[in-house]
Amino acid sequence: MTxxxxxxxxxxxxxxxxxxxxxxxxxxxxxxxxxxxxAGEKLQGDGLTKILEGGxxxxxxxxxxxxxxxxxxxxxxTQHRPELAGAPFEAMGVSLVFHPRNPYVPTVHMNVRMISAxxxxxxxxxxxxxxxxxxxxxxxxxxxxxxxxxxxxxxxKYPRFKQWCDEYFYLKxxxxxxxxxxxxxDDFSELGPDQSRAMTQSVGxxxxxxxxxxxxxxxGMLWGERERGFQLYRRGRYVEFNLVWDRGTHxxxxxxxxxxxxxxxxxxxxxxxxxxSDAADSDEAALTQRFLVRRDWL
Amino acid sequence: MTxxxxxxxxxxxxxxxxxxxxxxxxxxxxxxxxxxxxAGEKLQGDGLTKILEGGxxxxxxxxxxxxxxxxxxxxxxTQHRPELAGAPFEAMGVSLVFHPRNPYVPTVHMNVRMISAxxxxxxxxxxxxxxxxxxxxxxxxxxxxxxxxxxxxxxxKYPRFKQWCDEYFYLKxxxxxxxxxxxxxDDFSELGPDQSRAMTQSVGxxxxxxxxxxxxxxxGMLWGERERGFQLYRRGRYVEFNLVWDRGTHxxxxxxxxxxxxxxxxxxxxxxxxxxSDAADSDEAALTQRFLVRRDWL
Numbered sequence: 001m002t003x004x005x006x007x008x009x010x011x012x013x014x015x016x017x018x019x020x021x022x023x024x025x026x027x028x029x030x031x032x033x034x035x036x037x038x039a040g041e042k043l044q045g046d047g048l049t050k051i052l053e054g055g056x057x058x059x060x061x062x063x064x065x066x067x068x069x070x071x072x073x074x075x076x077x078t079q080h081r082p083e084l085a086g087a088p089f090e091a092m093g094v095s096l097v098f099h100p101r102n103p104y105v106p107t108v109h110m111n112v113r114m115i116s117a118x119x120x121x122x123x124x125x126x127x128x129x130x131x132x133x134x135x136x137x138x139x140x141x142x143x144x145x146x147x148x149x150x151x152x153x154x155x156x157k158y159p160r161f162k163q164w165c166d167e168y169f170y171l172k173x174x175x176x177x178x179x180x181x182x183x184x185x186d187d188f189s190e191l192g193p194d195q196s197r198a199m200t201q202s203v204g205x206x207x208x209x210x211x212x213x214x215x216x217x218x219x220g221m222l223w224g225e226r227e228r229g230f231q232l233y234r235r236g237r238y239v240e241f242n243l244v245w246d247r248g249t250h251x252x253x254x255x256x257x258x259x260x261x262x263x264x265x266x267x268x269x270x271x272x273x274x275x276x277s278d279a280a281d282s283d284e285a286a287l288t289q290r291f292l293v294r295r296d297w298l
Numbered sequence: 299m300t301x302x303x304x305x306x307x308x309x310x311x312x313x314x315x316x317x318x319x320x321x322x323x324x325x326x327x328x329x330x331x332x333x334x335x336x337a338g339e340k341l342q343g344d345g346l347t348k349i350l351e352g353g354x355x356x357x358x359x360x361x362x363x364x365x366x367x368x369x370x371x372x373x374x375x376t377q378h379r380p381e382l383a384g385a386p387f388e389a390m391g392v393s394l395v396f397h398p399r400n401p402y403v404p405t406v407h408m409n410v411r412m413i414s415a416x417x418x419x420x421x422x423x424x425x426x427x428x429x430x431x432x433x434x435x436x437x438x439x440x441x442x443x444x445x446x447x448x449x450x451x452x453x454x455k456y457p458r459f460k461q462w463c464d465e466y467f468y469l470k471x472x473x474x475x476x477x478x479x480x481x482x483x484d485d486f487s488e489l490g491p492d493q494s495r496a497m498t499q500s501v502g503x504x505x506x507x508x509x510x511x512x513x514x515x516x517x518g519m520l521w522g523e524r525e526r527g528f529q530l531y532r533r534g535r536y537v538e539f540n541l542v543w544d545r546g547t548h549x550x551x552x553x554x555x556x557x558x559x560x561x562x563x564x565x566x567x568x569x570x571x572x573x574x575s576d577a578a579d580s581d582e583a584a585l586t587q588r589f590l591v592r593r594d595w596l
Contacts, residue, residue: 031572051572060570173551173560232567239568240561243541244551253471253542262471266534266570272358273566274329274349275558 004114004197005067008094009048011112011204012065015096016050018208019061022215028055030063035258043068049261053268057219059101062264067092073117074255080187081120089117093125094204095248097265098211103231104221106131106138106179107238108211109265112204114197121193123200124186126161127207128169129214130179130238132231133283134291138214139180143297146183149206153191153199161185166294171241177292178241182210230284232271239270302412302495303365306392307346309410309502310363313394314348316506317359320513326353328361333556340554341366347559351566355517357399360562365390371415372553378485379418387415391423392502393546395563396509401529402519404429404436404477405536406509407563410502412495419491421498422484424459425505426467427512428477428536430529431581432589436512437478441595444481447504451489451497459483464592469539475590476539480508528582530569537568 016030023029030050037045045068052061073089093113100107112125129142143162150157165184170177183203189196242249242265252262278284314328321327328348335343343366350359371387391411398405410423427440441460448455463482468475481501487494540547540563550560576582 033573049572053571062572173554173557236564239537240541240551243538244548250542253538256471259471260573263538263570264572268571269530269567269569270537271567272561272564273351274347274360274562275331 005092007201007204008065008067008092008112011201012048012050012063012094015208016052016063018212019052019058019098022057022212022219023052023055024057027057028052030061035261037068041256043070043256045069047258047261049258049264051264055101057100057102057105057215059099060266060268061096061098063094063096063098064261064264065092065094066258066261073115084118084120087117089115091115095264099235099267100215100219102219102221103132103223103227104218105215106218107235107267110204110207110211112200114200120189121197122187122189123196124188125200125203126165126182126184127203127210128165128179128182128184129211130234131291132234132287133227134180134287135218136297138217139291139295139297141213142180142182142210145206145210146203147298149202150183150199152202153195157185157199158183169241171237171245173240173244174237176237176288177294178238180291180297181294229271230278232269233273233276234287235267235270236272238265238267242266303390305499305502306363306365306390306410309499310346310348310361310392313506314350314361316510317350317356317396320355320510320517321350321353322355325355326350328359333559335366341368343367345556345559347556347562349562353399355398355400355403355513357397358564358566359394359396361392361394361396362559362562363390363392364556364559371413382416382418385415387413389413393562397533397565398513398517400517400519401430401521401525402516403513404516405533405565408502408505408509410498412498418487419495420485420487421494422486423498423501424463424480424482425501425508426463426477426480426482427509428532429589430532430585431525432478432585433516434595436515437589437593437595439511440478440480440508443504443508444501445596447500448481448497450500451493455483455497456481467539469535469543471538471542472535474535474586475592476536478589478595479592527569528576530567531571531574532585533565533568534570536563536565540564 020029030052033049035047037043047066049064052058069090071088072086073084095111097109107130110127114121114123147158161183165181168184191199249262318327328350331347333345335341345364347362350356367388369386370384371382393409395407405428408425412419412421445456459481463479466482489497547560
């Protein structure tokens with residue numbers, strides 16, 4: 001328990017430190033906000049919310065740690081474990097979403113978490129990439145890094161978690177993927193407590209290697225009003241996914257989670273317009289046609 | 299049935315015509331998009347979506363008519379009428395959300411609708427106002443117009459529907475009202491089919507009188523970056539309400555409704571930032587303290 005908590009706090013520090021390094025001298029810094037659930041609430045616990053806004057490279061980047069204890073596992077968590085229904089539980093995790101300023105740099109999401117109850121622990125997490133302008137080599141790099149992080153834990157893990165990610169990050173009302181995917185897993189304990197935790201940590205540890213090279217490669221690309229308009233429009237889809245389909249966000253908001261920490265994932269600015277359509281041969285049309293579909297990216 | 303359909307199409311035409319008049323010469327015009335559900339889908343029906351974007355006065359204004367028939371009433375519609383569970387039904391309505399450009403002009407929502415099944419019909423609808431900068435006299439005018447529209451149908455209607463509106467347009471995760479309210483009712487048939495319809499139409503007919511005087515009064519007020527920033531931030535709350543709490547939006551998106559028509563309510567541009575706080579004596583702080591609370595506005 002303590003081991004994983006320490007891992008998570010260290011991971012959060014490493015990632016936010018690396019982002020500040022990307023921001024560089026004179027760039028923005030993370031604000032760190034420690035919070036604690038007031039005594040008397042049903043959920044007890046604490047958290048460390050880190051947020052960077054208005055940066056040179058990142059327009060809004062949120063990275064939150066939280067650790068809560070509750071008297072009773074919610075029914076949604078015990079579908080596969082009826083024997084634990086109503087048991088006291090603990091849940092902890094790190095979750096991040098980074099929204100870059102340059103439309104050529106993709107938005108990214110990563111999460112690692114653990115729930116424990118009745119002496120058992122199960123893990124979840126993953127990472128996925130949401131470009132505004134697609135680059136096949138970036139998608140391949142991101143997926144290869146995910147695959148390599150999972151390889152020591154069995155060859156089946158990447159293909160299973162890649163498919164799970166495609167299924168999870170899907171906007172049914174748009175019939176479109178949120179991005180180019182990555183990996184996602186939940187409710188995971190099949191390797192036993194130590195190896196399941198090691199696998200989860202391997203995913204968390206791979207995050208910077210999966211994402212930063214893409215930031216560095218695309219960060220210098222020139223962009224203007226056209227690219228900015230498209231980015232804002234596509235960010236609207238990100239909002240739609242998170243508020244309509246993401247179970248964690250939706251359930252968190254409806255059940256009294258800490259709103260400002262849950263909504264770290266929201267973009268700084270997002271746009272909607274009616275039936276936007278892009279020329280068939282444009283880079284904007286290519287995004288939906290060639291990137292926001294289920295593909296083998298390796 | 300035909301009578302109410304004709305009423306709705308006429309109402310839509312009157313309202314969009316009035317908005318175009320406010321836009322004035324050289325202002326924006328509504329685009330009209332007729333749609334029909336493809337044969338073979340479970341829901342059959344048609345609609346007329348009208349949308350104005352990038353106007354002088356209105357940055358995004360959507361006003362949709364739809365009329366659908368289905369083989370089976372959804373369970374959510376039959377909670378209070380178990381005898382109609384699974385019966386074929388018809389539903390039609392007009393729904394609008396207008397997002398003005400000037401932050402001193404409030405956003406507004408109005409909806410009138412009817413569902414019929416098994417020879418019975420029940421009505422729903424209402425209107426509510428969401429200011430960015432509050433003016434007591436505007437709130438009073440809006441509520442008085444609602445009250446007057448309902449007065450011929452019994453003195454109890456306005457207080458009941460005003461309370462219902464406060465309860466419905468509430469962001470639980472922010473513990474805050476969406477705006478200054480108005481009226482809301484659903485599942486209404488207690489006056490019999492003719493008078494229940496007449497009451498619903500009276501609400502629809504009162505919309506322009508409730509809203510346009512406020513637009514005219516505030517439209518000329520000067521605004522700058524500060525007001526724009528606050529408007530964009532508050533529009534984020536509008537998005538949160540509609541995607542997280544509004545049953546119609548959420549259910550529509552999850553159940554295969556026409557996405558672009560459902561999301562007519564989205565603002566053209568919206569912003570999020572972490573724990574924004576405004577000086578205690580500012581107009582921005584006054585909004586949440588004095589306006590986004592349940593109050594008697596008459």
